Structures are given as structure tokens and as C-alpha cells.
Amino acid sequence: MRVVVFSLFFVVSLFATEEMGKKWESNKNCEACHTEISKKWETSRHSNSHFSKNDLYKKSLMYMIQKKPTLILDELKVSCAQCHNPRITQGSVTRTDKFLLLMDMDETKEKYHNALNTKSMKNGINCVVCHNVDEIHLDKSKGSEGMKNIVFGEQGTMYGPFDNANSPYHKTEKRDHFVNDDPKLCFACHYSADNRHGLEVYATGKEYDTFYPDNTSENAEGCKECHMSEKRKGVASNYAKPGEKPIERMVREHRFASVDNSNILNDYIDVKSKVRDGKFVINIKNNTPHHIPTGYGLREIIIKVIYYDSDDKVVGKGKSILGAKWKDKKGEETIPHLATAKLKDTRLAGKSSQNYKFSIPKDAKYAKYIFSYRLISEKMAKKIGVTDKFFLKEYVFSEQRVHL
Numbered sequence: 001m002r003v004v005v006f007s008l009f010f011v012v013s014l015f016a017t018e019e020m021g022k023k024w025e026s027n028k029n030c031e032a033c034h035t036e037i038s039k040k041w042e043t044s045r046h047s048n049s050h051f052s053k054n055d056l057y058k059k060s061l062m063y064m065i066q067k068k069p070t071l072i073l074d075e076l077k078v079s080c081a082q083c084h085n086p087r088i089t090q091g092s093v094t095r096t097d098k099f100l101l102l103m104d105m106d107e108t109k110e111k112y113h114n115a116l117n118t119k120s121m122k123n124g125i126n127c128v129v130c131h132n133v134d135e136i137h138l139d140k141s142k143g144s145e146g147m148k149n150i151v152f153g154e155q156g157t158m159y160g161p162f163d164n165a166n167s168p169y170h171k172t173e174k175r176d177h178f179v180n181d182d183p184k185l186c187f188a189c190h191y192s193a194d195n196r197h198g199l200e201v202y203a204t205g206k207e208y209d210t211f212y213p214d215n216t217s218e219n220a221e222g223c224k225e226c227h228m229s230e231k232r233k234g235v236a237s238n239y240a241k242p243g244e245k246p247i248e249r250m251v252r253e254h255r256f257a258s259v260d261n262s263n264i265l266n267d268y269i270d271v272k273s274k275v276r277d278g279k280f281v282i283n284i285k286n287n288t289p290h291h292i293p294t295g296y297g298l299r300e301i302i303i304k305v306i307y308y309d310s311d312d313k314v315v316g317k318g319k320s321i322l323g324a325k326w327k328d329k330k331g332e333e334t335i336p337h338l339a340t341a342k343l344k345d346t347r348l349a350g351k352s353s354q355n356y357k358f359s360i361p362k363d364a365k366y367a368k369y370i371f372s373y374r375l376i377s378e379k380m381a382k383k384i385g386v387t388d389k390f391f392l393k394e395y396v397f398s399e400q401r402v403h404l
Helices: 035-041 055-067 073-084 095-102 106-116 127-131 184-190 204-209 264-268 378-384
Strands: 133-136 150-152 157-160 171-174 200-202 232-234 249-251 269-276 279-286 300-308 314-322 324-327 341-345 353-359 366-374 395-403
Touching: 055 073, 055 378, 073 095, 073 106, 095 106, 127 133, 127 157, 133 157, 133 184, 184 204, 264 269, 264 395, 269 366, 269 395, 279 300, 314 353
Parallel strands: 157 171
Antiparallel strands: 133 150, 232 249, 269 279, 279 353, 300 314, 300 366, 324 341, 366 395
């Protein structure tokens, strides 16, 4: 008989944060003064970063456990929370707790259930996650480490871009990472990440650095202008002292634009079409400093072409997809976080253009091209069991009918 002895010990996480007080655990507590900001934020994916509100996130975790039963679900959740929910009170799972979770010990299970399901966690990347960031120490060689890249201030102190902000509910201080266009705060979570096999599964920040290394260029674009908005006159807070009006400032929308709550793809992608050498040619110009699509590795931009004859009857179709495919050690298509290699990558690099050529049917007189966006490919959504219509929907962002 082989006897295995486990040496159990407790390790204090260096990156655990203190539990959120009730005053700071939800954006609803901020709405009285920051009404517009809070309402815009509620349309963002930041507000749905918790696995209980994000079917793709939740099903990806379950798929990983299904494919690799040696993985511990709560350990995965804690690891992902470094970016998905950086105010988690458990920064890591101790070696002791790994054994106890594997042994299905109720007390340990309850400990992590409570840490992973606080009201603050379920509220997503909310006000206190970003506006309580006092310092950022981003080591790009390590990629995105979320809460490990940042130092939170004292609860009750909110940091922002203004040096004369005044609130009766919290302290306010100015920090440069809210003032300039440096994307450092965003890159704490959106720079790059490798999976367990050392394969890079996303690299939005690295793609950005190709054009703006260290953000030193005078023309460097940050993330804010595109994913929040250009600065415009407004109020950051509708609070005012008795007898005074709210201070008018240059502010940005807190929408964190995505394909579902903005026209961001129309704003930063140029499309032209023409007939050349018997082919219907669509030229796409990517005006962003990162790939399209970028981020999570199963996103797709789909180009569809439908041909019509003079009687408006469909006489042909064409299709092209911008995206990446990943395979596991068995050679089967999988999600990026389980992949050992990338099968292909047809995404369009930042600040570049590409021609997509389609054969024209004999009787075609008109062509209609349709651009759409999927947050996960149809095949992989089915494979991992995604059912939320938000992720299954094909978001059409541009279409045009042209005479051939």
C-alpha cells in the first residue's frame, strides 16, 4: 500500500483585498450623485463581469473542468477574478485549501463560495474597482495580472481626474492615470495573457504597443476616446452645495463601448467596394491600434455577400471570416484557454487594410455586403453550451447594396 502524506499549511495571500463596506459594494449607491455615469456603465460588459451574469464566462469555466477534471473550479474562478472581479477578498487559493476543496470539505467550499459571490463581486467592474485605484505597477513582461498590478486606496477615497472635486459622501483625490490618455489602467487587465500551456490567448495591449511603444508618441491614442467617448461638456456629479449648481466639466461617457451598446465598429472601420478583374472586392481599413476582432480569442467579424439578378432574385452568396481558431493537444478545436496551438488567425491587424475578393455569379447585377460581429463563433458556442442570446446573436453593424 502506498501512503501519501499531505503536509497542510496556510499561506496568506499577498494580493487579497479587504471586504467592501456596504456603502461601496454597488453602483446603486453612487447613482444619487453620478446618475448618468452609472446608467451608462450599466450598459457595459464591465457591469456583467461576474460569472453569474456572463454565460460565456461561466460555460467556459465549466468546459475547462469537463476537459481537465484535475482543475479545481473555485481555483479557476479565483484566478480569473484577478481581472473579472479585482476586489475579491481571496487573491489565491492556498495549497491547503486546494486539498480541502478536492476532499469536498464543506467549510472550505463555503469560504470560497462566500468570497466569490459577494454583492460587490456580482456588481462587476464597478465604480469602486477603478476609482479606488491609487497606484498602478504594470509589468508588461508578465502581462495582465489585474489586482496584482494595482494598489487600492483606503475605502472611502475615490480617485479621479479633477483636483477640485467635492463630495459629502467620500474623500476625493486626483490621480494622473485618470487625467491623461495613458492606457495603463486599462492594461492592468487588457494587456496580454498566456494560458497554462504558455500560449498567448489575447494581446490587445501588445498590439497597441506596436504603434505606440510606451505611449510616447504625441499622437498616441488611449483607450478612453474610443471605448468611453470624446470629452464633452457635462457634469461628473449632479451634487451641488446648497445655493450652487453642479460643476460643469469636460467629461466622458462611462459606456466602455462594445458592439452591443455603441457604433464603435462603424466609427473605426472604413469599408469600400469595387469590381476589379471580374471579382467583387471589399476593402476593409482598420483604424484602431489593435487587431479586429481583438481580446477574447473566439470573436469573429463576418463578411457576407449576397448577389441579385435584375429581377432581385438571389443568384449567389459569398462569405469570409476574420477570427482565430485554436486546437488542443488532440488536435481538436477548443477554447483559447485550453489550446496548445493556434490553428489559424485571419484577424485584421491594427492600422492596416485588406482586400477580400469574391467571385461574381454570371447573372448578378447587384451585390449586398453585410458586416456582422459575433462574441463567440457559432460552432464553439454550441460546443461549450452557451445559451444566452446575447452571445449567440450576430450583431450586424454595416450593410450596403451596390450596383455591379
